[in-house]
Amino acid sequence: MYREDQLKALLLDRRILIAGYGREGQSAERLIQRLMPEAHYTIATQVVDGRWKSPDDQWHTDWPFDLVIKSPGIPNFQLPTANYQLSSLTDLFLQVYGDLTIGVTGTKGKSTTASLIHHLLPGSILAGNIGIPLFDILDELREDSLVVAELSCHQLENIRRAPHIAVLLNLFQEHLDHYENYLGYKMAKFQIALRQREGDHFFYCTDNAELRDLVAHSVTNAALSCDAPLAAHIHYYPPTHPHSSLHPYSLHDITDEERQLLDACPLEGDHNRSNALVACRVASLVTRQPLSTFNFQLSTFHGLRHRLECIGEVQGITWYDDSISTIPAAAIAAVRALGRVDTLILGGFDRGIDYTPLVDFLQEHPVPNLVFVGAAGRRILSTANCQLPTYIVENDYTKIVPWCASHTPQGGVVLLSPAAASYDAFRNFEHRGDFYREQILKLKK
Numbered sequence: 001m002y003r004e005d006q007l008k009a010l011l012l013d014r015r016i017l018i019a020g021y022g023r024e025g026q027s028a029e030r031l032i033q034r035l036m037p038e039a040h041y042t043i044a045t046q047v048v049d050g051r052w053k054s055p056d057d058q059w060h061t062d063w064p065f066d067l068v069i070k071s072p073g074i075p076n077f078q079l080p081t082a083n084y085q086l087s088s089l090t091d092l093f094l095q096v097y098g099d100l101t102i103g104v105t106g107t108k109g110k111s112t113t114a115s116l117i118h119h120l121l122p123g124s125i126l127a128g129n130i131g132i133p134l135f136d137i138l139d140e141l142r143e144d145s146l147v148v149a150e151l152s153c154h155q156l157e158n159i160r161r162a163p164h165i166a167v168l169l170n171l172f173q174e175h176l177d178h179y180e181n182y183l184g185y186k187m188a189k190f191q192i193a194l195r196q197r198e199g200d201h202f203f204y205c206t207d208n209a210e211l212r213d214l215v216a217h218s219v220t221n222a223a224l225s226c227d228a229p230l231a232a233h234i235h236y237y238p239p240t241h242p243h244s245s246l247h248p249y250s251l252h253d254i255t256d257e258e259r260q261l262l263d264a265c266p267l268e269g270d271h272n273r274s275n276a277l278v279a280c281r282v283a284s285l286v287t288r289q290p291l292s293t294f295n296f297q298l299s300t301f302h303g304l305r306h307r308l309e310c311i312g313e314v315q316g317i318t319w320y321d322d323s324i325s326t327i328p329a330a331a332i333a334a335v336r337a338l339g340r341v342d343t344l345i346l347g348g349f350d351r352g353i354d355y356t357p358l359v360d361f362l363q364e365h366p367v368p369n370l371v372f373v374g375a376a377g378r379r380i381l382s383t384a385n386c387q388l389p390t391y392i393v394e395n396d397y398t399k400i401v402p403w404c405a406s407h408t409p410q411g412g413v414v415l416l417s418p419a420a421a422s423y424d425a426f427r428n429f430e431h432r433g434d435f436y437r438e439q440i441l442k443l444k445k
Contacts, residue, residue, distance in 0.1 A: 001138050001139065001141075002138070002141040002142055002143065002145075003096050003097065003141075004035065006095075006096045007031075007035065007092070007096050008035050008036065010087075010092055010095060010096070011032065011035060011036060011039065011067070011092075012036065014039075014066045014067040015040050015041075015042075015064060015065045015066045015067070016032065016039065016040065016041040016042070016065065016066070016067045016068075016069060017041070017042050017043075017044055017052070017063075017065040017067070017068045017069070017084075018032075018041060018042070018043045018044065018069050018071075019044045019047050019052065019068050019069065019070045019071060019074050019079070020044070020045070020046075020047070020070060020071025020072075020073055020074045021043055021044070021045045021055070021071070022071055022073060023131075023133055024071045024072060024088075024089050024133050025043070025069075025071045027089060027133035027134075027135050027136055028069045028071075028089055028135070029041070029043065030135070031089075031135045031138075042054070042065070043055055046074075047074050047078045047079060048078055049078060050063075050078070050079065050080035063080055063082045063084060065084050066084055066085060067084060067085050067087060068084050068085070068086050068087065069087050069088060069089065069092070070086060070087070070088050070158065071088070072088070072129075072152055072154030072155050073154070075178050075179070076157065076158070077180065086158050087158060088155060088158050088159075089133060089134055089135055089155075090128070090134060090149075090151060090155040090156065090158075090159060091158050091159045091160060091161075092135075093134040093135060094159055094160075094161045094162065094163060094195075095160055095161050097134075097141065097147065098161040098162065098163055098164060099164045100141070100145050100146060100147050100164070101147045101148075101149050101163035101164055101165070102117060102124075102146065102147065102148045102149065102163060102164070102165040102166075102167070102282060102286070103128075103149045103151045103162065103163030103165070103166050103167065103192055104117065104148070104149070104150050104151065104167045104169070105150070105151045105152065105153070105156060105166075105167070105168055105169070105189055105192050106167075106168055106169025106170045106171070106189070107169075107170050107171055107172040107174045107189075107327060107329075108169070108170060108172065108271070108324075108325075108327065108329065108330050108333075109169045109170065109271060109272075109274075109275045110129070110150050110151070110152075110169060111129075111130050111150055111304055111307070111324075112267070112272065112275050112303065112304055112307055113167065113169060113275040113278065113279055114126060114128070114130060114148050114149070114150040115130070115301075115304060116275060116276060116279035116298075116301055117148050117167075117279045117282050117283060118148045119297060119300075119301050120279055120280065120282075120283040120294050120297050120298065121146060121148070121283055121286060121287070123146070124146040124147070124148050125137050125140055125141075125145060125146065125147045125148065126148050126150075127147060127148075127149055127150075128149035128150040128151055128155070129149075129150040129151055129152040129155060130150040134147075134149060146286065149163065151163075151192065153174075153178075153179075153185055153188040153189050154178065154188070156188055156189060156191045156192055157188035157191060159191050159192075159195050160195060161195055161197070162191065162192050162193065162194070162195035162196040162197075162200065163192065163196075163200075164196075164199075164200050164201070165200070165201045165203070165282060165285070165286070166192040166193060166196060166200065166201070166202045166203065166244075167203045167204075167278055167282060168189060168190070168192055168193060168202070168203070168204045168205070168211060169205055169208075169211075169274075169275065169278070170205055170208040170210075170211055170329075171186050171189060171208060171210040171211045171214065172210070172327050172328075172329045172330075173185075173327060173353050173354060174326065174327050174353070177351050177352070186210065186214060190214060190218070193215070193218065193244070194218070196244040197244070198244070199244070199245075200244035200245070201244055201245050201247060201285060202244045202245070202246055202247060203247040203248075203249060203278050203281065203282060204246070204247070204248055204249075205248075205249055205250065205274060205278065206248045206249070206250045207250050207251055207252065207274065215246075215248075247281065247285075249274075249277055249278050249281060251270060251273060251274050251277065254277065257290075257291055257292060258277060258280070258291060260292075260295075261276075261280060261291050261292065261294065261295055261298065262276055262277060264295050264296075264298050264299040265298055265299070265301075266299060266301060266302070266303070267301070267303050267308075268308055268337045268338065269308065269333055269334070269336065269337025269338075270333070270336070270337070271333040271337070272303075272308075272337070276298060279298075280294050280298065305321075305430070305433065306321050306322070306323040306324045306429060306430055306433035307322065307324045308320060308321075308322045308334055308337060308338075308417075309321045309322070309433075311437055311440055314405075314440050314441070314443050314444055315405055315443050315444075316410040316411060317404075317405060317408050317410070317411075317412055317413070317414055318412070318413050318414070319413075319414050319416075319440050320334075320338065320413065320414065320415045320416065320417075321416050321433045321436055321437060322334045322415060322416055322417035323416055323418065323422070323429045323430070323432045323433030323436065324429050324433075325417040325418055325419055326348075326418070326419065326420060326421050326422075326429065327353060327419060328353065328354075328355055328357050328358035328361075328419045329357070330417065330419060331344075331346065331358055331417040331418070331419035332357070332358060332361045334415060334417040335361070335365065335367070335415065335417070336365075338413060338415060340412075340413050341367050341413050341414075341415045342367070342368050342369060342408045342409060342412035342413050342414065343367070343368070343369035343370070343371070343404045343407060343408045343412070343413070343414040343415070344362075344367045344369070344370055344371070344414075344415050344417065345371040345373060345400060345404070345414070345415065345416045345417070345418060345436075346358075346370065346371065346372055346373065346376075346377055346380055346417070346418055346419055346420070347371075347372050347373035347374045347375075347376040347377020347378070347380055347418055347419070347420050348373055348374045348376050348377070348418045348420035348421055348422050348423075348424055348425070348432070349374060349375065349376060349420055349421040349422060349423045349424040349425075350374065350375035350376040350379055350420065350424075351376075351420075351421055353376075353419075353420075355376075355379060355380045355383050355419070356383060358380065358419055359380065359383045359384045362384070363384075363386060366389060367389065368389050368390060369389060369390045369391065369404070369407045369408065370388060370389060370390070370391040370392075371391065371392055371394060371400050371403065371404065372391060372392070372393045372394075373394065373395055373400070373418065373420075374395055374420065374424045374425065375424065376418070376419070376420035376421075377393065377418075377420070378393060380419070381393065390407060395425065397435055397436055397439050398439055400439075401436065401439035401440055401442075401443065402439075402443070405443055416432075416433070416436050418432075
């Protein structure tokens, strides 16, 4: 294993708690068993209000641990204030392999952008939040390896070392159930910049006002303070002064060469053109090749499932699956990208996000038919203080899809872009999108 001694040094002679036993927790256990089969470690399947549950369903209040390896699903505020070091798989991985890593984060677009960069850099290794735990790729790593890591806010919040090349796409309200406030969420994302070192590179989109202002404030203050109450309940480590090279990018400031390159992008919408722009710039930096080098590769990229995915034409109607849309900005971007939308499906699990921007957008760009789903859908409907077009309030997709088919004109477009999470009725957004597709295909029978 490449750099095994460095990795082992981070775990040696530590009393370890693996907090959370999902995909990353199980990966952490495999790593410990592989590196140090005699190591003392404990598994907590849950952590709530400073207590932890062991696999035998017993709750404990003691914390006799030197190191806690936290899974992304456990909020920091559920952990006790105690004398231990808080870490994660991402933190451990980046401490050892950060110089080999391109990290991509943002509220929306990180899976597509990470996949694009991986597509443009043959031989790179794609891992992280996209579904492959970082420590599951250790056997593939060599001195000349290049890892493209999709990183969530939860994975970034406790890191000590950021990726050598970092990409921050955008910032919107999201995961407010996991953080005390929106600022805490933004600061978790921004660790991807604050933890960089001299010689690193930071790409960020200036088209996103939240992100542009955050970077400007950071640069003005040399190193953004991470003291409470700025980041309450976030276990940040003392900030390092970023000596990285800043690479701002914008769709409003591109060269003719870049404009021609983006014309080859098969993905719809300005948000995807922006993702393609930064992916190509990152690939150009890594390979030291001109942007035109990536024209053909970009044109052969296929979008990811459930991300403004065209399911096809059924009963003379074109159906789109954008189930990944869990915030208002994503739904707005999807409607803008398609241009024509005759029926829009909104709502799901309500996490308290402000839906005013979406309601304002729909008043200015009305969609003839609307479907409001779940608690979030009902709140969107209640926010609209105006006369709405044809709509229904319905939670059952076996009824929603036929209603859409009967109310959408021939040649029209139906778009699922919920602007809300799926957990009220589905395991995740993929499950929601798959079920939606199944109901559409049943219309053929």
